[in-house]
Amino acid sequence: MSEEEYLRKEIDAVEQQAARRIDPGTGALTISIAVLALLVSLILPWVGDDTGLSVVLGESTSFVPRLFSFFALGVGVLGSGITLAVRRWGLAWVCALGLFAGSVTGVLSIWTQQTTTSNKAIGPGPGAGLIIAVIAVIVLLVKWVKIAASRPPQL
Secondary structure, rough: OOOHHHHHHHHHHHHHHHHHHHOOOHHHHHOOOOOHHHHHHHHHHEOOOOEHHHHOOOOOOOHHHHHHOOOOOOHHHHHHHHHHHHHHHHHHHHHHHHHHHHHHHHHHHHHHHHHHOOOOOOEEEEEEHHHHHHHHHHHHHHHHHHHHHOOOOOO
């Protein structure tokens, strides 16, 4: 193998490795702030007098807010942290898709706290923490979709 062929293979290998990585740029700061907002929302009320932490731990009987809390913590906090650390393009898409499901579940959890069936009393309404968490998840969704979709199609 000549030196030119060796250099060409090395350059191709570096190009392939770079194609799998993302560069969030200034979006990393926005993601970090949204993750911080998610963590702060855990100490605020989500469902009635139940804080976000009690919803996560199962002390609340509401199913949809608890499902949303798993999406918010699992994908929003852990997934975002891991993806920012390893900067893989595939993980950026996993975060984007998981946060899409989380945002739908979050809006549904706000709606379920405001409505009722015909034989029950009206729900307690969403707490400030739940609203902050849903907004933070939607911000994370927008940032991860933008980062994941920024990869050129030829790579």
